[in-house]
Amino acid sequence: MAHSTFKGGIHPHKRKRFTREKPIREYYPKGELVYPVSQHIGGPAVPVVKAGDRVLKGQVIAKADGYISVPIHASVSGTVTAIEPRMTVSGNLVLSIIVENDNQYERMPIEQFQPWQELEPGERILRIQKAGIVGMGGAGFPTHVKLAVKNPKKIRTVIVNCSECEPYLTSDYRRMVENPEWLVMGMKMILSLFERAAGIFAIEDSKRDAITALQLAAGKESRMEVKVLETKYPQGAERMLIYACTGKEINSSMLPADAGCIVHNVDTVCAIYQALAFGRPLTERVVTVTGKALANPRNFNVPIGTSFAELIDAAGGFSVEPKKFVAGGPMMGISLFDLNVPVVKTSSALLCMSKDDAARFRPSACIRCGSCVEACPEGLLPAKLADLAEHFQEEEFRNMYGMECLECGSCSYVCPARRHLTQSIRAMRRSLLAKGKR
Amino acid sequence: MENKMNVSASPHIRGNMSTSKIMRLVILALLPAAGFGIYNFGIRALYHMIVCIVTCVLTEFTYEAFADRPVAAGDFSSVVTGLLLALSLPVNAPLWIGFAGGVFAVLVVKMLFGGIGQNIVNPALAGRCFLLISFAKHMTDFACDAYTGPTPLEALKQGEAVDPLYLILGNTGGCIGETSALAILLGALLLLGFGIINLRIPASCFAVFTGMLILFSGKGFDEIYLVQELSSGGLMLAFWFMATDYTTSPITKKGQILYGILIGALTAVFRLYGTASEGVSYAILLANLLTPVIEKVTVPRAFGRRH
Numbered sequence: 001m002a003h004s005t006f007k008g009g010i011h012p013h014k015r016k017r018f019t020r021e022k023p024i025r026e027y028y029p030k031g032e033l034v035y036p037v038s039q040h041i042g043g044p045a046v047p048v049v050k051a052g053d054r055v056l057k058g059q060v061i062a063k064a065d066g067y068i069s070v071p072i073h074a075s076v077s078g079t080v081t082a083i084e085p086r087m088t089v090s091g092n093l094v095l096s097i098i099v100e101n102d103n104q105y106e107r108m109p110i111e112q113f114q115p116w117q118e119l120e121p122g123e124r125i126l127r128i129q130k131a132g133i134v135g136m137g138g139a140g141f142p143t144h145v146k147l148a149v150k151n152p153k154k155i156r157t158v159i160v161n162c163s164e165c166e167p168y169l170t171s172d173y174r175r176m177v178e179n180p181e182w183l184v185m186g187m188k189m190i191l192s193l194f195e196r197a198a199g200i201f202a203i204e205d206s207k208r209d210a211i212t213a214l215q216l217a218a219g220k221e222s223r224m225e226v227k228v229l230e231t232k233y234p235q236g237a238e239r240m241l242i243y244a245c246t247g248k249e250i251n252s253s254m255l256p257a258d259a260g261c262i263v264h265n266v267d268t269v270c271a272i273y274q275a276l277a278f279g280r281p282l283t284e285r286v287v288t289v290t291g292k293a294l295a296n297p298r299n300f301n302v303p304i305g306t307s308f309a310e311l312i313d314a315a316g317g318f319s320v321e322p323k324k325f326v327a328g329g330p331m332m333g334i335s336l337f338d339l340n341v342p343v344v345k346t347s348s349a350l351l352c353m354s355k356d357d358a359a360r361f362r363p364s365a366c367i368r369c370g371s372c373v374e375a376c377p378e379g380l381l382p383a384k385l386a387d388l389a390e391h392f393q394e395e396e397f398r399n400m401y402g403m404e405c406l407e408c409g410s411c412s413y414v415c416p417a418r419r420h421l422t423q424s425i426r427a428m429r430r431s432l433l434a435k436g437k438r
Numbered sequence: 439m440e441n442k443m444n445v446s447a448s449p450h451i452r453g454n455m456s457t458s459k460i461m462r463l464v465i466l467a468l469l470p471a472a473g474f475g476i477y478n479f480g481i482r483a484l485y486h487m488i489v490c491i492v493t494c495v496l497t498e499f500t501y502e503a504f505a506d507r508p509v510a511a512g513d514f515s516s517v518v519t520g521l522l523l524a525l526s527l528p529v530n531a532p533l534w535i536g537f538a539g540g541v542f543a544v545l546v547v548k549m550l551f552g553g554i555g556q557n558i559v560n561p562a563l564a565g566r567c568f569l570l571i572s573f574a575k576h577m578t579d580f581a582c583d584a585y586t587g588p589t590p591l592e593a594l595k596q597g598e599a600v601d602p603l604y605l606i607l608g609n610t611g612g613c614i615g616e617t618s619a620l621a622i623l624l625g626a627l628l629l630l631g632f633g634i635i636n637l638r639i640p641a642s643c644f645a646v647f648t649g650m651l652i653l654f655s656g657k658g659f660d661e662i663y664l665v666q667e668l669s670s671g672g673l674m675l676a677f678w679f680m681a682t683d684y685t686t687s688p689i690t691k692k693g694q695i696l697y698g699i700l701i702g703a704l705t706a707v708f709r710l711y712g713t714a715s716e717g718v719s720y721a722i723l724l725a726n727l728l729t730p731v732i733e734k735v736t737v738p739r740a741f742g743r744r745h
Contacts, residue, residue, distance in 0.1 A: 006741075012451060167451065239742065251742030324444040330451045337445045356444045357452040364510065365555040367457055370689040374636075378741040381689060401740035409449030416455040417555075423447040 003205050005230035006240040008377040010410045012167050012233055012331070014206070018290045018297040019170045024178060026301050027314055029101055033305030034086050034342040035061060035072050036094040040134040041141045042068035047097055053080045058108035058281050061097050070132045070142050074099055075283035075303035077106040089327045089334055089341050096342070099305065116276035121152070121193050124276060131275035132282045132345075137161060137236070137265035138328060140346040143272065146264075147193055149257045155194040156260040159245055160187060160269050162203035162210065163229060163236035166329025169349050171286035172266035174299045176203075176210035179270065180217035184224065186269035189276045190262070191223055197262075199224040200245050204231040233331060234408040238263050240377050252404050267348075287343055289315040291352035293322035302343050308350050309339040318352070323359075326351040331409040361418040372411035372421055378404045382411035386421040389428035397428055398437065405429060457554070461514035463632045464679075467625035468521050471675065474621040475614035479529040483614045489533050491520035493540030501549040515554050519543055522562035522679060525615025526672055526719075527569075531576045538573075539565040559726040560683045563676075563719050570719075585611035591671035591716060595709075602662055605669040612671070619669035626678040635682040638691065642698025643677045643705070644668070650706035673705065676718040686726040693729075693736035700725045700732075 038044035045062035055061055055074040062072040078101045086096040116124060129144035149155060160183060164172040176183065187199045199221070201214050205228050218224040229235055229244050239250055241263060248259040256263050264272075267285055274280040283304055289311045290297040296316030308327070312318070326333040327341075328348055372382035380401055388397040397403075402425060411421040475483045499511035523539050543565030551557045570577045580589045589611045590600040604610050608618025616622070629635045648664060657663050668674070681687065681701050688697050701721050708717020 010453070012453070243741075249742040249744065251740065254742065322443070324446075324450060326448075326450055331449045333448055333450065335443075335445045335448075335450060337443055351450075353450065356446070356450065358446040358450055359444050361452060361456075364457060364513070365553060367460070367515075367555045367684050368687075368689055369460065369684040370694075371455070373689050373691065379738050380740055381737065383689060400737055401743060404740040404743065407448075412449050413451065414453050414455065416457045416460055418452060418456070420447070422449060426447065 003228050003230040004244045005232055005235060006243045006377055008375055008379065008410070009232040009234060009240070010375050010413055011231075012413060015167045016170050016173070018168065018292075019288050019299055020173065022170075022174070022298045024171075024174050024286055024299045024301050027303070027306065027311070028103070029076065029303055029306040029310060031101075031307055031310060032081065033074075033076055033078070033099045033101060033303065034307065035074070035097045035099070035305045036086065036088050036342065036344060037062050037072060037096065038094050039072065039140060039304075039344040039346065040070055041139065042066070042070075042145075044095070045069060045072045047083050047095075049080050049083075049097065051080050051082050054078070055080060055099060056106050056108040058283060060281075061099070064129065068142055068145055070129055070134055070144075071281075072097070073132055073281040073283050075305050076101045077104045078102040087338055087341050089336065089344065089347065091337065110279040113279045116189060124189070124193065127279070128272055128275055131271065131280070133268060133271045133275060134282075134345050135265055136267040136271065136285060136345055136348070138332070138346050138348065143264070143268055146262060147190070149262070152194050153196050154260055155197045155257065155262055157200060157246055157262070158187065158190050158194060158197045159200045159202050159241060159261060159263045161236050161238075161241055161263055161265050162201050162207070162214070163241065164207075164266070165204065165231075165233045165236040166331050166333075167233075168290050168351055169288050169329050170290075171288045171299055171348055173207055173210055175266050175270060175286060176207070177213050180210075180213040182270045182273045183214065183266065184217045184221060185277065186273035187218075187224055188221065189272055190264065190269070194262070197223075201226045202229055202241055202245050203227070204229055204235055206231040233410065234377055234406065237377065237406050237408060239406070282345060285343070285345065285347065287311065287347055288349040290349065291322070292354040293318050293320050293352040295319040304343055304345060306343045307340055308336070308343060311343075311350050312339065312352070320354045322352045322354060324353040324356040326353065331413070332407065363419045364417045366417050366419060369416060371414040371416065375410040375414045377408060377410065378406060380405060382421045382425060383419070385428075386419060386424040389424040392428075394428075394432060394437070398432065403429060403432065457515070458513045460634055461518050463634055464518050464629065465514065465521060467628040467632075467634070468518075468525070468615070468679065470621040470624040471525060471615040471618065472521065474608055474618040475525060475529075478608060478617060479614055483524075483529050485533055486527050486529065486531070486536050486614060487521060487524040489536040490524035490527075490540050491517050493537045494520035494523070494544045497541050497544040498549060501545060502553075505549075507553070510554055513554065516544055516548075519548070519561045519565075522675075523565050525675060526562070526566045526613045528577060528580050528612075529614055530579050531573075535569055535573060535576055539569045542568045555685050557685055559723050560680055560686045563680050563722055567719055567723060580611045589671070590666070594666055594670060600666050600670070602665040602669065605666060616672040616675045619674045622674040622678055629678070629682070635678075636694075638694040639682050639687060639698040639701075640677050642695045643681055643702040646699045646702030647673075647706050650703060651710070654706070654710055667709070671716045671718065673718050676722055677701070681722050681725070686729060688729050688733045688736065690733055690736040690738060692738065693732045696732050696736060697725055697729065700728065
């Protein structure tokens with residue numbers, strides 16, 4: 001039987017072999033650590049330390065501001081040297097707390113720790129917020145908000161997004177192979193909040209070792225299932241994933257909960273496990289440091305706040321001249337013009353490319369081949385939308401469902417005329433969103 | 439190193455299809471039909487191809503150079519136009535006819551409308567129809583050294599019997615590249631295999647055309663007659679290679695099916711009730727004109743907005 005999936009999508013070169021078989025290594029930062037107060041969607045955290053303070057690993061250095069917000073914790077022990085705006089991955093200056101590492105890694109003691117099973121559901125969710133956990137797949141939406149649905153009985157499916165469909169990335173894959181029991185425990189904790197839900201580990205059929213590992217680890221759990229999906233990009237997009245797992249379709253103005261689903265990233269589930277089982281806040285994450293330009297691509301467990309520039313050295317430096325740096329995967333990642341930006345909670349990878357396709361090819365006239373229509377997972381007409389965007393036809397753009405675009409990049413990838421379709425559509429979407437027109 | 443990094447919007451990788459690669463694959467898919475044309479009609483068929491292709495490419499290049507536009511003549515699209523035009527000429531036609539058709543196809547139909555991707559009707563087909571109207575005598579002179587007498591399609595129209603085996607193999611009179619259904623089907627398989635076309639347009643063309651013949655020809659379900667109709671004239675070449683032309687067919691999935699239905703129906707009407715023996719060229723040209731409307735009414739609903 002063919003594995004479930006969605007309609008459309010593409011099959012880019014996977015290029016995962018660089019780091020597929022490289023176990024996760026601990027990385028100990030050498031330089032200063034930079035903690036932007038806004039690493040999530042919602043209100044930026046408010047600093048609670050000042051320059052000169054000594055902080056411990058796991059100590060809150062910025063507290064949550066309101067409900068849709070999370071605190072930020074120090075990932076090393078050391079001294080706060082400054083609180084000042086610093087450059088982040090997106091190129092913006094964001095208020096950041098700078099900590100000088102004392103290399104002691106002295107942990108903040110955990111006060112009056114209660115086993116998670118004894119906590120009320122509300123207290124479990126509160127502990128997740130206190131641990132500073134956000135969606136680590138890229139969006140950075142606070143996890144406790146996702147979990148605190150109005151009617152938990154309506155949630156029928158909890159999906160862990162194990163598909164990792166972006167080329168090059170293997171951080172989730174390594175987690176699944178190395179620590180499948182963390183995922184199973186994390187799932188158990190999430191399922192404890194939703195008594196009527198079944199747990200699904202949704203994974204692409206190409207990740208055989210991870211499928212085996214998860215099946216072994218989840219074997220005795222009656223409420224969990226490993227669901228094997230077709231290997232295709234963007235299988236890991238939330239809407240596509242929900243469709244492949246449940247057959248339900250949601251659009252841009254709906255939440256997964258509207259389809260009775262909750263979707264979490266692999267690293268997020270591991271963080272939930274660490275928080276509920278041991279009271280550990282989110283202070284580190286797995287980062288795939290990869291690309292043809294690197295001598296020794298690897299997966300590292302990196303303290304949040306570490307500079308990307310340090311990771312280059314940790315991966316053996318450059319073997320050939322790099323052309324482009326990307327934070328995240330090549331399909332949706334952000335290209336960097338400066339490597340001196342910190343790893344944040346949503347940084348999944350640093351990709352060092354030795355050639356840049358986006359610059360190598362010149363766009364030419366659309367030949368109306370329809371490849372973009374076939375590739376679009378949202379069933380849109382990207383060539384038309386890009387035309388409308390380039391001519392600022394806002395009404396028409398919205399009527400043709402332009403706001404439904406995921407910005408997954410599939411249309412640009414397949415376009416034989418090398419048009420910058422995703423870029424044009426994205427620009428229009430951002431402009432409309434900024435005007436408050438959905 | 440930091441000072442010279444590339445920065446751009448995602449995605450940062452691209453697939454390996456390009457316009458020129460698509461065109462080269464289409465040319466490859468046309469080679470069986472072209473090769474059989476040369477085998478069937480002799481070396482003169484090759485001369486026609488050379489004249490048409492050179493004319494088309496030079497016309498595009500000259501226009502772009504004089505109009506001060508970026509030169510895209512190297513993308514092989516005019517080679518495809520030229521080859522398709524040559525394949526729909528009778529071998530006996532004078533060689534200048536390919537030149538006239540090529541200039542009309544590329545200059546008037548393609549470049550004056552804005553070049554690749556902008557033309558409203560298929561250049562090769564429009565070129566052929568232009569020649570058919572202007573130089574009817576040359577364009578319908580199918581007698582040559584190899585074959586004399588009417589083409590199979592003309593014979594069919596007059597109610598004569600034609601051996602379907604010859605039609606499928608292609609050892610008959612007709613235009614250079616349209617006689618062998620087998621060679622064209624081989625090319626069609628290549629197009630499908632390379633992922634250049636999908637079945638929506640050709641399948642709906644064939645289904646509707648065949649269905650209408652069964653219903654309205656008065657012959658009912660007569661396999662021999664159907665095979666004769668399907669494999670005679672320019673139908674195979676037109677349904678597989680011209681109806682599927684990217685620029686002039688809809689990009690919406692539903693629109694492609696609608697467009698195929700339209701072509702199939704019009705072709706059947708022209709063949710059954712028209713005075714000329716061939717009607718597929720005009721059917722496609724008419725459908726080309728309706729493509730913008732078809733696209734407008736078949737905008738798909740987005741994922742999650744279907745209910």
